[in-house]
Amino acid sequence: MKTSKKVIVLGSGNSGSGAIYDYLVGREDVYKPLDKEFRLIQDPGGLADLYKSYSDGSGPERISAAINDFIDFSNRCGRSNRLYGNVINARYGNGYKLLLEKYYDKVNRFIASISKRLDEDSSGFLKLISQFRQRLNGKQLDQGLFIPIVDEAGFIREAEIFLDDLLVPQSVKKAQNVNAISIDQGGSFWSPQCSTKFYGENRKVVVVSRDPRGVYNSFKSKGLAYPGNDVKLFCKWYKAVMKHINYEEWKSDKVLHISYESFVLNFESEKKRLDQFLEIDPKLSTSADMARSAYNARKFEKLLSKSEKDFIQTELNEFITEN
Numbered sequence: 001m002k003t004s005k006k007v008i009v010l011g012s013g014n015s016g017s018g019a020i021y022d023y024l025v026g027r028e029d030v031y032k033p034l035d036k037e038f039r040l041i042q043d044p045g046g047l048a049d050l051y052k053s054y055s056d057g058s059g060p061e062r063i064s065a066a067i068n069d070f071i072d073f074s075n076r077c078g079r080s081n082r083l084y085g086n087v088i089n090a091r092y093g094n095g096y097k098l099l100l101e102k103y104y105d106k107v108n109r110f111i112a113s114i115s116k117r118l119d120e121d122s123s124g125f126l127k128l129i130s131q132f133r134q135r136l137n138g139k140q141l142d143q144g145l146f147i148p149i150v151d152e153a154g155f156i157r158e159a160e161i162f163l164d165d166l167l168v169p170q171s172v173k174k175a176q177n178v179n180a181i182s183i184d185q186g187g188s189f190w191s192p193q194c195s196t197k198f199y200g201e202n203r204k205v206v207v208v209s210r211d212p213r214g215v216y217n218s219f220k221s222k223g224l225a226y227p228g229n230d231v232k233l234f235c236k237w238y239k240a241v242m243k244h245i246n247y248e249e250w251k252s253d254k255v256l257h258i259s260y261e262s263f264v265l266n267f268e269s270e271k272k273r274l275d276q277f278l279e280i281d282p283k284l285s286t287s288a289d290m291a292r293s294a295y296n297a298r299k300f301e302k303l304l305s306k307s308e309k310d311f312i313q314t315e316l317n318e319f320i321t322e323n
Contacts, residue, residue, distance in 0.1 A: 005179065005180045005181070005202050005203065005204065005278075005279075006163075006167075006180070006181050006182075006183060006186075006196075006199040006200070006202070006203045006204070007024060007030070007180045007181065007182045007183070007203070007204050007205075007206065007278055008182075008183050008186045008187050008192075008196050008199065008203060008204070008205045008206070009021040009024070009182065009183070009184050009185070009205075009206045009208065010185060010186075010187055010188065010189040010192055010205060010206065010207050010208065011185070011189055011207070011208040011209070011210070011260075012189045012190075012209070012215075012241065013215070013219075013226060014210070014214075014215050014218035014219060014222070014226075015189070015208050015209060015210045015215070015260060016208060016210045016214070016260030016261075016263075016264075016293075016296075016297070017184070017185070017206075017208035017260070018184070019208075019260060019263060019264055019288070019290070019293040020206055020208050020258060020260075020263055020274070021182060021184045022286075022288040022289075022293075023263075023271070023274075023286045023288045023290065024180075024182045024286075025182050025288075026286035026287040026288035027280070027284050027285070027286050028177060028284065029177055029178060029179045029180065029280060029281060029284060030178070030179070030180050030181075030182050030280070031168075031178045031180070031181050031182070032181075032182050032184075033099075033100065033166075033167040033168065033169075033181060033183065034096075034099055034100070034167075034183070034184070035099070036094065036095075036099075036184070037184045037185035037186075038167075038183045038184060038185060038186040039077060039094060039185065040073075040074065040077055040096070041186055041187055041195065041198065042185070042186075042187060042188050042195060043073065044073070045069040045070060045072060045073030046070065046073055047070070047159060047198060048188070048195060049066060049069065049070070050066050050067065050069070050070040051152075051155055051156070051159070051198070052066075053065075053066035053067075054114070054148060054150070054151070054152050054155045055152045055155070060147050060148065063115070063146070063147070063148045064115075064145055064146045064147065067111060067115055067146045068143045068144070068146075070111075071107075071111070071141045071142070071143050072143065074104075074107045074141055075141055076093070076094075077094040077096045078094070078095075078096045078097040078103055078104060078107075078141075079093050079094075079095070079097065080093055080095040080097070080098060100166055100167070101169055103166070104141055106162065106165050106166045107141060107162075107166075108141060109162070109165075110158060110159070110161075110162035111141075111146075113150070113158040113161070113162070114148065114149065114150050114154070114155055114158050115146040115147060115148055115149055116146065116147050116149050117144050117145065117146055118144075118145045118146065118147060119144045119145040156197060156198060159198040160198055160199065160200040163198055163199055164200075167181060167183065168181055179279075179280055179281075180204075180278060180280060183199075186199070187205065189207055189245075190244045190245050190246060191246045191249050192205040192207050192249055192250065192252075192254075192255045193205065193249040193252045193254055193255055194246075194249060196254075203254060204254060204255075204256070204277065204278050205252075205254055205255045205256070206255075206256050206258060206274070206277075207250060207255060207256070207257050207258070208257075208258050208259075208260050208263075209257065209258075209259055209260065209319070209321075210259070210260040210261065210321070211259075211260075211261055211300070211319070211320055211321035212234075212235075212238050212312055212316045212319050212320070213300045213301075213304060213308075213309055213312050213313075213320070214260070214261070214297065214299075214300045215238070216228065216231065216234050216300070216304070216308070216312060217299060217300035217303050217304055219234070220303075220304075221303065231307075231308045231311050231312065232311070234312075235311065235312060235315040235316055238316055238319070239315075239316070242319065256273075256274065256277045258270065258273075258274065259321050260297065260321075261297045261298075261321040262321065264290060264293040264294040264296075264297045265294055265297055265298075267290050267294070
């Protein structure tokens with residue numbers, strides 16, 4: 001492979017970032033390691049939370065607890081079944097064990113690279129118990145007592161090795177026509193540069209925003225656990241969450257901001273801008289259905305009431321996209 005460049009596509013809830021991701025992975029020179037979002041970094045208990053325990057001066061006890069949280073979350077991501085006891089939770093059952101080659105082995109190697117496990121005695125008895133539990137649990141990761149063996153810089157270095165190993169199989173590394181690896185939601189929309197540092201310097205980040213009228217319509221039609229039925233609550237929520245954006249990070253030379261509506265309605269010009277930013281061949285086409293995305297971009301105009309559109313226009317005018 002010519003480069004190990006990672007392209008991370010980020011959006012907030014129902015931002016339309018999937019259209020940009022679909023465009024990228026629909027190209028023959030972009031490889032996708034997953035057919036779904038990569039939740040292992042930013043979700044609670046993920047890699048970002050584990051890194052925080054190494055970087056904020058936490059003691060060994062807190063770091064050990066954070067490692068166990070990461071192990072628990074990695075196990076849940078590995079499972080295909082969303083059931084957890086008698087509870088169904090959308091964060092469970094991402095199926096990474098089946099989708100990512102030797103998933104549990106690679107997570108185990110990463111944990112061993114940043115910590116030392118202390119609860120295995122010289123006789124190896126506890127190790128045998130651990131192995132027995134893993135067989136019962138489908139070779140999931142086992143929790144224990146850990147101490148850190150790397151500092152903050154060492155953690156970032158080992159995390160980069162881990163993600164490259166996890167997301168880029170050897171067959172892809174040897175491919176001559178693949179110029180980038182694209183990861184969907186592999187970081188934070190709010191802090192795109194800092195949250196993606198685990199991929200290394202050779203990364204590009206695309207943050208995708210959407211007209212709030214389209215976001216509201218998507219929440220409303222899908223019935224998600226967001227304020228999708230009360231336009232006044234939605235506008236309060238939207239203002240509150242947008243305040244978390246680190247716009248200085250959005251200005252980084254590693255980050256490109258794209259409006260979903262602009263990308264799908266002005267596809268040729270925005271494609272050119274994106275291809276140039278990512279340094280990929282502008283002559284290559286995509287198998288993604290951009291016409292369908294363009295149709296979806298303006299559905300809110302027909303589906304929202306005039307009062308809803310007018311209220312959002314007034315309250316969130318600075319975020320409105322006009323094309």
